[in-house]
Amino acid sequence: MSRNPYVRPISTTTWYMRNGRYKVYMLRELTSFLVVFYSLLTIFALSALADSADRWNGFIASQQGKGMMVFHALALLYFLFFQTFPWFKLAPKAMPVQLGEKRLPDSYIIIGHYVAWIAVSICIFWLAGAF
Amino acid sequence: MAIAKKAVVWGLFAAGGTLTAFVFPALIGLYLLIASGNVPDGLQFDQIHAFAASWLGKACLFIVLFLSVWHAAHRLRVVAHDFGIRKDALVAKAVYTFAAIGTLLTAFYLLGI
Numbered sequence: 634m635s636r637n638p639y640v641r642p643i644s645t646t647t648w649y650m651r652n653g654r655y656k657v658y659m660l661r662e663l664t665s666f667l668v669v670f671y672s673l674l675t676i677f678a679l680s681a682l683a684d685s686a687d688r689w690n691g692f693i694a695s696q697q698g699k700g701m702m703v704f705h706a707l708a709l710l711y712f713l714f715f716q717t718f719p720w721f722k723l724a725p726k727a728m729p730v731q732l733g734e735k736r737l738p739d740s741y742i743i744i745g746h747y748v749a750w751i752a753v754s755i756c757i758f759w760l761a762g763a764f
Numbered sequence: 765m766a767i768a769k770k771a772v773v774w775g776l777f778a779a780g781g782t783l784t785a786f787v788f789p790a791l792i793g794l795y796l797l798i799a800s801g802n803v804p805d806g807l808q809f810d811q812i813h814a815f816a817a818s819w820l821g822k823a824c825l826f827i828v829l830f831l832s833v834w835h836a837a838h839r840l841r842v843v844a845h846d847f848g849i850r851k852d853a854l855v856a857k858a859v860y861t862f863a864a865i866g867t868l869l870t871a872f873y874l875l876g877i
Contacts, residue, residue, distance in 0.1 A: 645848035665839030762806030
């Protein structure tokens with residue numbers, strides 16, 4: 634090893650701004666804040682539910698309004714395009730399915746994920762009595 | 765030991781990532797419905813309470829929240845590194861403590877329903 638190795642000066646805080654792929658990577662990383670936010674919101678909802686009908690109704694009332702609608706709509710779009718869809722896209726790479734000598738085509742695995750996702754979503758809306 | 769820990773954390777991250785990818789759009793959709801004033805019948809107190817009071821309902825809610833917080837914890841640890849915070853041991857302690865508290869609170873509230 635050289636006594637004076639050359640270290641390329643790379644910023645540890647803004648390194649991802651150099652390259653489009655890195656920027657997209659960071660945009661995907663940020664969906665973790667949405668996971669935190671909605672997990673905490675739902676745990677808070679559980680605390681209201683465990684407490685009393687009044688607190689539950691108060692929680693539901695506190696969540697209504699135009700501002701919340703805009704926030705949730707944007708969060709939904711952001712989550713879909715930077716978490717759900719990329720996760721499905723990488724599924725065949727993370728869990729390739731071997732069939733004898735061949736591999737199941739990637740498109741089958743990806744389409745399977747979308748079909749399962751639509752089924753799960755319908756189940757949740759049905760359980761919640763949305764239709 | 766280090767490898768075993770890594771496998772557990774990584775397993776929770778992968779399971780949580782898959783679960784959030786599948787479940788969170790619908791969850792956010794429900795919050796959107798609530799925000800718009802069209803609160804679904806299943807979210808009226810009596811109905812959601814009955815759901816959370818059943819063991820199946822408790823199990824569903826617990827698994828979703830448990831995996832979500834542990835997935836988020838692992839992701840936050842990486843995000844901290846990506847934004848230049850290089851005190852990984854401290855960050856790891858903080859995010860996994862957060863996940864453990866989230867898990868305990870979820871269990872506590874669910875058992876109280």
